[in-house]
Amino acid sequence: xxxxxxxxxxxxxxxxxxxxxxxxxxxxxxxxxxxxxxxxxxxxxxxxxxxxxxxxxxxxxxxxxxxxxxxxxxxxxxxxxxxxxxxxxxxxxxxxxxxxxxxxxxxxxxxxxxxxxxxxxxxxxxxxxxxxxxxxxxxxxxxxxxxxxxxxxxxxxxxxxxxxxxxxxxxxxxxxxxxxxxxxxxxxxxxxxxxxxxxxxxxxxxxxxxxxxxxxxxxxxxxxxxxxxxxxxxxxxxxxxxxxxxxxxxxxxxxxxxxxxxxxxxxxxxxxxxxxxxxxxxxxxxxxxxxxxxxxxxxxxxxxxxxxxxxxxxxxxxxxxxxxxxxxxxxxxxxxxxxxxxxxxxxxxxxxxxxxxxxxxxx
Numbered sequence: 001x002x003x004x005x006x007x008x009x010x011x012x013x014x015x016x017x018x019x020x021x022x023x024x025x026x027x028x029x030x031x032x033x034x035x036x037x038x039x040x041x042x043x044x045x046x047x048x049x050x051x052x053x054x055x056x057x058x059x060x061x062x063x064x065x066x067x068x069x070x071x072x073x074x075x076x077x078x079x080x081x082x083x084x085x086x087x088x089x090x091x092x093x094x095x096x097x098x099x100x101x102x103x104x105x106x107x108x109x110x111x112x113x114x115x116x117x118x119x120x121x122x123x124x125x126x127x128x129x130x131x132x133x134x135x136x137x138x139x140x141x142x143x144x145x146x147x148x149x150x151x152x153x154x155x156x157x158x159x160x161x162x163x164x165x166x167x168x169x170x171x172x173x174x175x176x177x178x179x180x181x182x183x184x185x186x187x188x189x190x191x192x193x194x195x196x197x198x199x200x201x202x203x204x205x206x207x208x209x210x211x212x213x214x215x216x217x218x219x220x221x222x223x224x225x226x227x228x229x230x231x232x233x234x235x236x237x238x239x240x241x242x243x244x245x246x247x248x249x250x251x252x253x254x255x256x257x258x259x260x261x262x263x264x265x266x267x268x269x270x271x272x273x274x275x276x277x278x279x280x281x282x283x284x285x286x287x288x289x290x291x292x293x294x295x296x297x298x299x300x301x302x303x304x305x306x307x308x309x310x311x312x313x314x315x316x317x318x319x320x321x322x323x324x325x326x327x328x329x330x331x332x333x334x335x336x337x338x339x340x341x342x343x344x345x346x347x348x349x350x351x352x353x354x355x356x357x358x359x360x361x362x363x
Contacts, residue, residue: 063109071128079135080142085220093277093318095219096270097326099192100136102129103210103223106181117181122207123173126251129189130203134168134255136220137193141272142166145259153268154259154286164260171200174337175251178244186210187248195330196266198284200254202334212246252337279320 057064062071079085087095104125106117135142144151146166154162181187187210194204257264267284270276276283 060107060109062105062107068124068127072131075128075131076135079132079139085136085139087219087274089274091219092274093323095137096275096318096323097193098219099190099215100129100133101215101223102132102189102191103186104128104189105184105186108183111183114180115183117183117185119175119177122175122177122249122251125189125207126173126175126191126205126253129191129205130170130253130255133191133193133203137275138269138273140274141269144272145257145264145269148259151272152287153272154262154264162259162262164258164262167258169256169258171254171256172337172340173251173253174340175249177249179248181207181248188213194252195327195334196270197331197334198265199256199263200334201257201266201269202330202337203253203255204330205251205253207248207250208242209246209248213242252333254334254337277318277320277323 061067102125106121110117110121112118144153148154149161149163152161156162188208189205190208190213191203191205194202196202257266257269265284265286267276268286271283271285
């Protein structure tokens, strides 16, 4: 059949699989340029931008995603699983009001527009230092309450062990700021038990300039990398007063211990941890026939202040009188803290107009 008018002749194209430049008349030195992309060098972090990004992350490692979770769970797992505290029984009562020291610093991402540590970041630090304190001090009590069916520390109305998951919940935090913390400045958080009432366990924390104060001894560990454990005396000076300029801020927090939905009296946890000495009439228990939980409202007992600790046989001994005296001293502060619960009643709601409504960021 002939070709149609104004049409191109038919061509059959075949792919060129391989060919020799010499056979086609090209010089031997001719280089064939391939249409394929050349091999790319392996991905590296040697570029300037990548190095700067890595340095920025390392300089602010405290604030990367999930860093807070790591810091808190590091404290919990360290004291409750990997390195359980072992406070000698003869001195256990004397450690009840001793502080746990947690070191930290203020990276760039924690600073405000004045390049000082932002006030809001103090509270995330408090979560970490409180976790160290509670787990280091109350680990035996935590373990006992988790196994309440065996230990029978908390009984219901029928005299059976209360079943439920152990938990400790934060009920409130109040912080007062005294001096600013500069960017990348080191500081220490000294956290200790302040006192307790029928429901709450109160913890006080001081933010202190790093290296300005040293305790006279360490009971559990001195915090070195290679982890010297056990009692160790250091060259602290008991008679020297702390410079007020060394204290950046102070905070008070209150905790409540729960077994399921039942509120546990703080003295149950403290006694189970071996921190309370013998006392005439004993300490508060939850093994009575009533099976009632601790009241849900704060009711500071206004009993007669116990005798001073001078009745102890030695200055280093902590008997029940000295424990009660120290607890009563702390309760004088928390009475004012407890009064802040009344602020909830000051919420006006829909009773008054609003000045305005604005978005934070995009929504």
